[in-house]
Amino acid sequence: MYKLMLDGQISVGSPLTLAITTAGFNINSPCYEQYEFAKKILSGVVEKESLFIYIAEMDEDDDIWDYKNWAKANPLLLWNEDNSYNMEKVKDMSEKAIDAKEKGGQELINFMTKSLNVWVKYSGAGYVDLDKFKECESDLTLEDFKGQECILGIDLSSGGDLTSIALVFKFGDYYYIYSHSFMPILRLEEHEKTDEAPYRMWARQGYLTLTEGVFGLKTDYKYIISHLKKLIEDYNLVITACGYDGHNANAFLADLDFLNCDLVEIVQSAKSLNDATVDLQLSIQALQVKYDKHNDLLKWSFANAKTTQNSFGEIKVMKETNTARIDVVYSVIDAWKLAMAIDNTERYNAETDIEEWLEIMKEKGGEKDGNN
Template identity: 35%
Template sequence: MPDSSINWEDVHPTNRYAAEIVMGLRPACKREQQACQRHLSDLERQATPKFPYVFDESRADRIFEWFERCCRHVRGPFSGQLIELLPFQKFDLGCVYGWVHMDSGKRRFTKALHLRARGNVKSTEMSGLSLYGMCGDCVYPPGQPHLKRYEESPEVECAAVDKQQAKRVWLDAKAMGENSPDISRRLRIKRTYIEHAKRGGWLRPLSKDTKNKDSGAPCLVIIDEYHAHPTSEILDVSYSGFGKRLQSLMQIISTAGKDAENSPCKKEYDSLGKMLDGETPMIDTYYVMIRELEKADDPHNEENWIKANPILQEDNEYAQELKKQIRIEHDEAYNSGDQHKIREWLTKRVNLWQADSENKYMSGIMDKWKALAVSRSAFLDLVRGYATRNGLDLSKTTDLTGSGFVFRLEDGRYAVTAHGFMPEETATKHEHSDRVPYRQWAAEGWCTLTPGSVVDYSFIKSHIQQMEQNESWFIEEVCYDPYNATHFTQDLEAEGYNRVEIRQGVQTLSEPTKFFRELILRGLIVHDGSPLLTWCLSNAVEVADNNGNIKLSKKHKDDSQRIDLLAAIINAMVRAMVGDSTINLNDHILSEDFSF
């Protein structure tokens, strides 16, 4: 219950909203409750040696006044009217712009992630924020506005996944600036550029097509609809320009998306969720606000929609129209039974992440796979002394190569592990193209970076021998894709290993590929949690023939989303599953082939 001794009208809007959420006076999801509790907890520890930040109400009020005195709506029922910020906006904006360093007055937050459903004025906020970055953003010690310092030649980037989307963000800001006498007198707003009338600089659209996108020193970067970005390139390039300004800020604004396995936005979402849950250290300079339906919520219950749509907290015409539109789209999607429409509604209207539907091999079961992991030490204890099949997938000598092991345990389960190999000289290039941390994984023991510019196969042989000797494994067979592997496996045969060529046609690979997934679904797989192997599983796409036989592939031939470690395990599974009483495997599986 609210404290009756407090006059809530005297409490700053940012703090009041946080208290209302935490006390349950406003409906909210878990993530929004965590963000509000974080703000209240920070208020209690502000201006301390371990937390040298303060919440400066005057700095929060400054951004409020900017919107409500200078910015006008450019579309919708309120077009042309001055913007009146809603309580949830005053919380978000108040936090990001109100928290400052207690001595320097520089803004606390350098990054902010805002995830909420479509229709909740994200574009309006972005337009106003980009213009504020050009005109009004400044630094001054707390409570001393007479010492204001503005950036010379301010640089504001409106970044999106492609040129067209980035231009749309820029055009919205342009229209808002043109419609405001106060803003238009400060800026030169032309057909193709926007700059400050006295201090120069620019407000420009930014996408992967922009030339010289890594040469700036941005004051503000707005990343629009991050869920649509296939890589984090734009974010990374923009963030690398920070440190050259007084208080650079990145605002990441998005809804959920439909590629939950590979999206950099989903990875950011997952990482920040762990931070809010206390599983990883809190990043004091990263503001996070996620408004979404939760997994246990019924998406058909209209009362739950407010969790992802904070505008529905208000009783006004826009909120009523938004709820009506959400209801119409809900009914159309679910009455049609069209999975594409349902997924679109779930991502855009209630902000729920969806797994990629493009024939992904592990679509919908990646969480099941992750739940079957044990620690590396527990895995090694479990399989010590067992016989195993080794599978090899020797790719191009400049790319990732996989070596996998499959064990049949006495309790009916299968244990699998895999190791990657990559030339050290190309690792940095592949980190940029593949967007995964090969060097970190190498340091953690999940892969080996071999000297030089091509994979040194002697390291693969050494790894196989070391695992056999150190862990008391008995390698019954080395099962290999003949591409690039004949000479190498002849060397292994000379060392006393039995080698079996695994033809790569669908007649050979379909049954073990299906069997491996079935084991995961039945909970009969155990693995050591390798992030590299997990990444390969999430990338795999299945290709089927007219008879329902499948084999695995990357999404595109030259795609950087690699599957090599999984391919190595499937090669080993071809032989490991022979004789399993739960399947019927014909003797011809090693010799028949099929071409798509």
């Protein structure tokens, strides 16, 4: 239709065509094709002086949950004339953001496309091959990793939902994943009905703690901290790094100083998480991941995880519905991202050491030849 309208004005002097749209989730559409063309013009790859382009969008690596970034995609809505933020409108949009993050699926897609002007490709495909994931089951428990180094991942809920922590241990060519989750005790019955999940049984089995603090209705951050401290003490663990989702973490961070390690905010964007998400997926496929075979809460969370793709082909996990909780997966990926970074650093250092050793041997060989 757009092309027909342009062609229909071929005989008109100084024709003017206006096209206004927001992003969507069909990257095979004419709109996305025009968007890509416009980006090439703006970057100077293509020259077309007859086309005026204005795209209000966030930068590629921006955190989609930071309201300061929302203004880039909504300048008329969120900026006042004096360049200050319109906090009333920010509050309205924040409510949409909370719904999108908690419910996931179509709610998240709608928020990203219509509120943030981000092109999204939603595949709805399962994150892991469940048959392969089952093969990763192990008799190993945290007891087998006493005194070991590990990386911590934390996913905090915004209210009274599931909060999860994960520990990632490397042993040889394998990784062991430990997870534990928390839920306010007075939200238990509600979530058992809405999520259709046996939380009570998982609590009895020791994979979920039902917290009573903050009136048993909200996430008890202080209890989670005390649980972490006891875990580290009981198993003599050494936390080398901690990755966390910055959303809802402000009141929590100061209490993590006892870890004595780097605290790294993990930006929850496809660009930021793609490498870790793909690497964990491939590691599971290669059976390099091990976990406690009795941890059904972890299994359930991975079974719920779907993948979504941005317009650059980068992926992240998401839940299809608001009750298909994947908090454990989020915490594992936060830790996995740091594990990858540490592995890459160690690999680089090892390669550098080898190169230096070879150079020394070469020099020594030259000296020997010279002496002869």
